[in-house]
Structure formats: structure tokens, C-alpha cells
Amino acid sequence: MSKNSRVVRAPRGSTLNARSWQTEGPLRMLMNNLDPEVAERPEDLVVYGGRGRAARNWESFDRIVATLKAMDNDETLLVQSGKPVGVIRTHADAPRVLIANSNLVGRWATQEVFDELERRGLMMYGQMTAGSWTYIGSQGIIGGTFETFVEAGRQHYGGDLSGRWLLTAGLGGMGGAQPLAGVMAGCSVLAVDMRAERIERRMEGGYLDRRAASLDEALALLAEAKRTGKAVSIGLLGNAAEVYEEILARGTLPDLVTDQTAAHDPLYGYIPAGWTIAEWERRRDSEPEAVIAAAKQTMARQVRAMLEFRARGIPVFDYGNNIRQMARDVGVEEAFAFPGFISAYVRPQFCRGRTQFRWIALSGDPQDILVSSRKLKGIVEDPSFARWIDMAETRIRFQGLPSRSYWMGLRDRVAAGLALNQMVASGEVGAPVIVTRDHISSGSVASPNRESEGMLDGSDAVADWPMLNALVSCASGATWVSLHNGGGVGIGYSQHAGFAVVADGSEDAARRLSRVLANDSSVAMFRHADAGYDEALATVEREGLRTFGAPP
Numbered sequence: 381m382s383k384n385s386r387v388v389r390a391p392r393g394s395t396l397n398a399r400s401w402q403t404e405g406p407l408r409m410l411m412n413n414l415d416p417e418v419a420e421r422p423e424d425l426v427v428y429g430g431r432g433r434a435a436r437n438w439e440s441f442d443r444i445v446a447t448l449k450a451m452d453n454d455e456t457l458l459v460q461s462g463k464p465v466g467v468i469r470t471h472a473d474a475p476r477v478l479i480a481n482s483n484l485v486g487r488w489a490t491q492e493v494f495d496e497l498e499r500r501g502l503m504m505y506g507q508m509t510a511g512s513w514t515y516i517g518s519q520g521i522i523g524g525t526f527e528t529f530v531e532a533g534r535q536h537y538g539g540d541l542s543g544r545w546l547l548t549a550g551l552g553g554m555g556g557a558q559p560l561a562g563v564m565a566g567c568s569v570l571a572v573d574m575r576a577e578r579i580e581r582r583m584e585g586g587y588l589d590r591r592a593a594s595l596d597e598a599l600a601l602l603a604e605a606k607r608t609g610k611a612v613s614i615g616l617l618g619n620a621a622e623v624y625e626e627i628l629a630r631g632t633l634p635d636l637v638t639d640q641t642a643a644h645d646p647l648y649g650y651i652p653a654g655w656t657i658a659e660w661e662r663r664r665d666s667e668p669e670a671v672i673a674a675a676k677q678t679m680a681r682q683v684r685a686m687l688e689f690r691a692r693g694i695p696v697f698d699y700g701n702n703i704r705q706m707a708r709d710v711g712v713e714e715a716f717a718f719p720g721f722i723s724a725y726v727r728p729q730f731c732r733g734r735t736q737f738r739w740i741a742l743s744g745d746p747q748d749i750l751v752s753s754r755k756l757k758g759i760v761e762d763p764s765f766a767r768w769i770d771m772a773e774t775r776i777r778f779q780g781l782p783s784r785s786y787w788m789g790l791r792d793r794v795a796a797g798l799a800l801n802q803m804v805a806s807g808e809v810g811a812p813v814i815v816t817r818d819h820i821s822s823g824s825v826a827s828p829n830r831e832s833e834g835m836l837d838g839s840d841a842v843a844d845w846p847m848l849n850a851l852v853s854c855a856s857g858a859t860w861v862s863l864h865n866g867g868g869v870g871i872g873y874s875q876h877a878g879f880a881v882v883a884d885g886s887e888d889a890a891r892r893l894s895r896v897l898a899n900d901s902s903v904a905m906f907r908h909a910d911a912g913y914d915e916a917l918a919t920v921e922r923e924g925l926r927t928f929g930a931p932p
């Protein structure tokens with residue numbers, strides 16, 4: 381992979397670089413993915429999540445950009461694992477871009493096969509929103525992280541996290557949202573990371589309050605936070621496995637434990653104990669097997685420590701990075717004794733029909749997000765939305781193109797999408813808006829160690845749902861649609877789909893938005909009703925959806 385020192389940033393304002401907003405939208409979003417404020421390693425095209433990339437290589441990136449600029453509104457660009465492969469004639473309501481990333485035939489869908497194909501330049505890891513050009517930095521995940529911590533507090537501590545602290549690791553693109561989300565939910569957070577520059581970056585972005593020079597200092601700051609009742613987030617440089625073991629040995633125990641290192645990728649995502657970063661980077665190319673083996677041994681130590689926290693009565697959960705699987709692969713048989721975050725805290729939200737809704741101002745003007753979120757407060761019926769927007773306005777800084785995200789039910793999503801489109805039409809915002817979601821949703825992900833872990837009917841590994849979801853988004857008129865393997869948890873462990881719609885203020889866009897948003901939420905409801913969840917069946921009934929999903 382060729383490094384490149386150029387700086388990519390999405391164009392701002394209302395002047396088109398492409399022939400219409402239908403292609404300007406994906407163009408700006410692809411570039412925004414690589415904005416240095418947004419991406420973790422833009423020089424390598426790495427957006428977040430280990431090696432989640434926006435394009436296969438710089439030649440592919442340039443060709444995608446040039447193609448989008450020249451395309452008409454009855455054409456569709458096809459992207460295969462980050463490489464543009466052709467343009468086909470379609471029609472105005474068809475997607476302008478169709479993306480397939482990291483997909484391998486079942487029996488071949490392993491990290492080893494993928495790594496070999498990637499080395500030969502034939503594939504790219506798209507993670508979830510990296511290769512689908514909808515990543516917006518930690519601001520995209522923070523709402524979900526906040527909801528997860530609030531629900532954990534509700535289940536274990538009567539809804540009050542004050543005076544408590546969460547132990548976690550990983551301050552990358554996704555994991556970096558944890559400290560701020562924790563403080564917003566009312567608890568202190570100790571976050572361990574091996575890279576000093578990640579700790580710096582989260583402090584600069586307003587996601588992390590303090591840096592501790594040692595575990596002693598970190599524990600003293602946590603004790604002070606407990607005394608004063610003022611939650612604080614602290615970054616600590618170190619290896620997660622070693623720090624977790626040390627905390628256990630000292631007996632100053634946290635109140636919640638998780639981890640968000642990029643454990644899903646034992647070659648590029650997780651640094652073995654006792655290794656320096658330089659040694660790890662050097663040996664990745666020359667001795668990949670040794671790196672993978674050492675990383676998995678350290679993950680086993682970390683998971684054993686997490687199991688010990690659990691044995692001492694502390695709620696522990698996997699935060700969607702497949703660390704339990706990696707530990708089990710090397711002999712930690714009981715690794716799955718603690719749950720994943722979806723089955724523990726998020727599935728009830730899925731059954732109530734809530735799925736993420738995010739919107740991005742293509743103008744680049746923060747005012748567009750402030751004006752539109754205030755307007756949406758009067759439109760979205762879920763009262764928690766207004767509270768979230770107030771909190772987000774004071775606490776969350778924009779990265780790259782300004783945006784906001786929150787989880788909403790079907791009706792709220794459609795109403796919000798139409799209201800945004802109307803604001804574009806009336807000129808209340810300065811340019812069109814992108815409406816999209818992340819891939820952590822209930823109907824668009826099959827991931828047996830994460831989104832579909834422990835489904836009521838045992839359908840955890842059924843990957844038909846994300847396929848149907850992607851087809852539905854195409855049929856409904858999304859502006860771009862993507863279908864990926866391996867996001868979150870690594871190759872072979874998940875299948876998932878994403879979409880984005882350009883709200884350009886036209887009546888066509890209004891029709892597309894209402895179809896895409898309603899149908900995306902509907903697939904999610906069908907999936908959970910079909911699995912037999914009572915709350916999902918009730919939601920289907922309430923929303924008047926046509927499903928055959930009730931079990932006999």
C-alpha cells in the first residue's frame with residue numbers, strides 16, 4: 381500500500397464539482413472519510429477500525445473521484461473492495477454507487493484467505509462505514525455508546541452511575557467515543573491505549589479529559605472524582621492486558637469493564653504485551669504468523685482478567701471487537717461467559733424499532749446542523765432526542781463535515797428525513813444533506829458474536845437479512861448502497877449492509893427518503909418479529925407493518 385502525503389478534505393459550500401448532488405454527495409462523503417480530522421491514518425487510506433479503508437489504493441481513489449465528477453444521473457458506479465470496476469446504465473431512482481467490500485465465499489471467508497488476497501492487491505477491508513463512505517469520526521458512534529452505558533447503569537446500578545467508574549481500552553476511531561460517552565452517562569472512565577498519539581488526539585478533540593502518567597495517578601484521579609461526584613475521563617498509556625491484571629492485583633476495582641481495542645484484527649489491530657510499537661510494525665510484514673500468535677496470547681490474558689473481574693461480581697461485556705472469539709481460539713474455553721454489548725444492552729432498543737439516523741451537512745457549515753437539529757427537536761416525537769441534542773450541542777465537537785446522529789424509531793426517522801429535505805428546499809440550510817446510518821442496526825447485520833448473538837430462535841448465523849436489507853435499499857432508491865463482510869468482528873464473522881440518501885430538496889428525494897428509511901426500519905422489525913421477540917411483534921403491530929413473522 382502506497383503512503384501518500386496529500387491532504388484530502390471534502391469540498392464545502394453550494395457549488396457543485398460533480399454534475400449533480402446525486403454524485404456530489406458520495407464524492408464529498410468519500411473525501412470526508414479521509415479528512416485528517418476524521419480518519420485515523422489517512423496517508424494509508426485507513427479510516428478507522430484497524431485497517432478499515434476508504435479505497436483500495438490511491439489510484440482507485442483518484443479514479444472514483446474522477447468518475448463521480450463525470451457521471452450522469454442515469455448511471456451507476458460499481459466498486460469492488462475499494463476499486464472502481466465499471467459504470468452501468470441504470471435510471472434516476474437507482475443508486476448512483478453500488479459497493480461490495482471484503483466479501484468471500486463462505487468456506488473461504490477467513491482472515492488468512494483475506495490477508496493473502498489483500499497482499500496480492502485483490503481486496504480491501506471496508507470495516508463498516510469506512511469502505512461505504514459514511515464514517516464521520518467518533519461523533520458517529522458516541523450516541524450508541526452513550527445509550528449502551530446508560531442501559532448498563534440502568535440494569536446494574538438502578539440508573540445512577542455517579543461515583544462509579546468504567547475500565548476500558550482502545551482510544552481509536554470508535555473506542556475514542558467511550559470516555560466522553562461515559563462521562564455524559566454520569567460515570568468516570570479509565571481508558572488504556574498503547575499509543576500516546578491516540579490519547580493526545582482524544583484530548584485535542586474534547587473526548588478525553590485527562591492523561592495520567594501512571595496507574596497510581598489514574599486511580600488517585602478516580603478516587604477524587606468519586607469524592608467530588610464529578611465524573612472524569614482519564615487516558616493511560618499501557619498495554620490493556622497488563623493494566624487489567626495490575627488493577628486486579630491491587631484490588632481497586634471498577635464498576636463496569638469492557639474493551640474496544642481493534643482485537644478483531646490480530647495482525648493489525650492489537651499490540652502484544654511486551655512489544656514496542658516499532659517492533660510490532662516491523663514484524664507485521666516479516667513474520668505475520670508470529671505477530672498473530674503473540675497478539676492472541678495477550679488477548680487471552682486480557683480476557684482471563686475480564687473473566688476474573690466478572691468472578692468478583694463486576695458487570696463485564698464485550699464491546700463488539702470479537703476479543704472473546706480470539707481468546708477462545710487459543711484455549712480460553714469460558715471466554716463467552718460474559719455477554720456482548722448488543723445482547724446485553726442494545727437488543728431491547730432494536731425490538732422497539734430504534735435504529736440509527738445520522739445526517740451530514742454537505743455545506744460544511746456547522747450552522748446547518750445547529751439549525752436543523754433544533755428544528756428536528758420539534759418534529760421527532762421521542763423525548764430522549766431533544767435531551768440528546770442539547771447535550772450534544774454542548775459536549776460534542778464536529779469532525780470534518782458537521783453532522784449529528786441518534787437512534788430513532790421508524791416514524792421519527794421518516795419524519796426527520798423529510799423535514800431535512802424540506803429545509804434544503806426552503807434554503808434554511810446552505811446545501812443538501814446526507815441521511816444515512818452506521819451498520820450497527822438490527823436488520824442489516826448478521827454477526828453471531830455481536831448484533832445477532834443469542835437470537836431467540838437461534839438464527840444468529842443467518843446472513844439473508846443483511847442481503848435483503850441491501851436489496852431493499854436499492855429497490856427503495858438509496859443514493860448509494862454497500863454490502864460488506866467482516867465489519868466490527870473480522871473477516872468471516874459478520875455480513876452487513878449500509879445505505880446513504882442525498883436529501884437535495886427535490887420531491888424525488890422526499891419519495892426516496894421516506895421509502896428508504898421506512899423500509900430499512902421495516903426489515904429490522906421483520907427480522908426481530910420473525911425471531912419471535914414479543915416487543916418486536918408489538919412494534920410491528922403498532923407501526924402497521926405487513927409481516928408474516930409471528931412464530932406458529
Ligand code: NAD
Nearest residue numbers: 429430552553554555573574619620641642650651701868
Ligand atoms: P482503531 O484501530 O482506530 O483503534 C484501536 C486502538 O486500540 C488503537 O488506538 C490501538 O493503539 C489500541 N490498542 C491495540 N492493542 C492494544 C493493547 N494491547 N492495549 C492497549 N491498546 C491497544 O479501532 P476503532 O475504530 O476504535 O475500533 C475498535 C474496535 O471496535 C474494532 O475491533 C472495531 O471493529 C470495533 N467496532 C466497534 C463498534 C462499536 O459500536 N462499538 C463499531 C464498529 C467497530
